Amino acid sequence: MARTLIAGCGDVGCALGTRLAAHGHEVWGLRRDVSALPPAIRPLAADLTQPATLRDLPSRLEWVIYAAAAPARTDAAYRATYPDGLAHVISALHATGQDISKLIFTSSTGVYGQDDGSWVDEASPTDPTSFTGSRMVDAENVLRNAPWPSTSVRFGGIYGPGRTRLLRRAQAGEPIARQPPRWTNRVHRDDCAGILEHLLTLDRLAAHYVAVDDEPSKLGDVVDFLCDRAGWPRAPAPPHEDTHSGARGKRCRNRLLRASGYSFRFPTFRQGYAELIDELEEAPPSLRDTQRG
Numbered sequence: 187m188a189r190t191l192i193a194g195c196g197d198v199g200c201a202l203g204t205r206l207a208a209h210g211h212e213v214w215g216l217r218r219d220v221s222a223l224p225p226a227i228r229p230l231a232a233d234l235t236q237p238a239t240l241r242d243l244p245s246r247l248e249w250v251i252y253a254a255a256a257p258a259r260t261d262a263a264y265r266a267t268y269p270d271g272l273a274h275v276i277s278a279l280h281a282t283g284q285d286i287s288k289l290i291f292t293s294s295t296g297v298y299g300q301d302d303g304s305w306v307d308e309a310s311p312t313d314p315t316s317f318t319g320s321r322m323v324d325a326e327n328v329l330r331n332a333p334w335p336s337t338s339v340r341f342g343g344i345y346g347p348g349r350t351r352l353l354r355r356a357q358a359g360e361p362i363a364r365q366p367p368r369w370t371n372r373v374h375r376d377d378c379a380g381i382l383e384h385l386l387t388l389d390r391l392a393a394h395y396v397a398v399d400d401e402p403s404k405l406g407d408v409v410d411f412l413c414d415r416a417g418w419p420r421a422p423a424p425p426h427e428d429t430h431s432g433a434r435g436k437r438c439r440n441r442l443l444r445a446s447g448y449s450f451r452f453p454t455f456r457q458g459y460a461e462l463i464d465e466l467e468e469a470p471p472s473l474r475d476t477q478r479g
């Protein structure tokens with residue numbers, strides 16, 4: 187059974203840690219505020235941006251998953267949380283002579299700058315056009331220099347319980363631009379945890395995995411599905427659609443992840459959102475307002 191550290195143990199980290207603990211692994215969850223960690227995860231209060239707080243990491247760790255998310259959408263926060271925070275953890279582990287068998291960084295499909303609707307996979311160039319993608323690429327480069335087997339897992343947009351922003355937009359009838367079609371890529375939170383657990387069990391890791399479900403989808407099609415499934419009127423188009431906009435998004439291919447043997451619990455947004463809509467309808471009004479995803 188593996189002694190496991192989840193550095194940045196939030197939504198995905200807690201889902202992963204709970205699964206690992208249920209399978210007999212010993213799991214520590216590191217974050218600044220440990221009060222909401224589930225009981226199966228051992229709390230470790232520390233700040234990844236403050237190396238001095240990382241001196242007392244557990245010994246004899248085998249698996250380390252770096253899953254922190256920047257607290258603000260600024261270049262400084264992204265730099266501090268992704269490349270710098272990851273480097274701090276690697277230094278702290280290295281300084282105590284730890285022999286990590288797998289180190290995973292939760293990256294993002296934002297590393298791809300492609301915006302013409304083309305297909306991308308692990309072999310595609312990463313040339314992001316935003317600081318968010320650039321800082322993820324920086325962190326992937328930090329990971330590459332770690333002295334242990336490692337991989338970066340490039341998640342698409344994560345949705346799931348408590349991450350229902352798109353559902354709320356659809357329910358509110360917010361206008362949705364359908365022209366030109368814009369491709370989006372998703373992965374359910376439970377599949378994020380499942381994918382990470384699956385990769386931890388592989389003998390050999392590829393350098394990167396694109397971690398999205400089977401169906402890149404046009405945003406308008408997703409919102410139409412949500413409205414139809416929930417029985418809401420379809421969201422209107424905005425009064426002035428910018429049909430000449432060049433932004434078409436990209437289509438992410440999960441073939442390598444599939445070939446590694448992973449089976450999705452929610453192979454497309456249809457299965458995942460159907461369950462969320464059912465839960466939303468059953469929830470008492472006080473629980474219905476959630477803000478993410």
Ligand SMILES: NC(=O)c1ccc[n+]([C@@H]2O[C@H](COP(=O)([O-])OP(=O)(O)OC[C@H]3O[C@@H](n4cnc5c(N)ncnc54)[C@H](OP(=O)(O)O)[C@@H]3O)[C@@H](O)[C@H]2O)c1
Nearest residue numbers: 194195196197198217218219233234253254255294343344
């Ligand atoms: N959201 C998406 O659609 C998406 C897409 C692609 C990739 N990702 C990546 O997927 C990963 C998991 O995301 P998530 O949804 O699970 O994020 P989340 O729920 O926001 O959790 C992130 C965790 O990081 C911790 N954290 C942030 N700054 C920290 C610091 N300085 N020191 C210690 N802990 C820190 C937070 O806890 P405290 O605040 O208590 O410290 C929180 O528990 C992240 O790396 C994210 O960038 C997300």
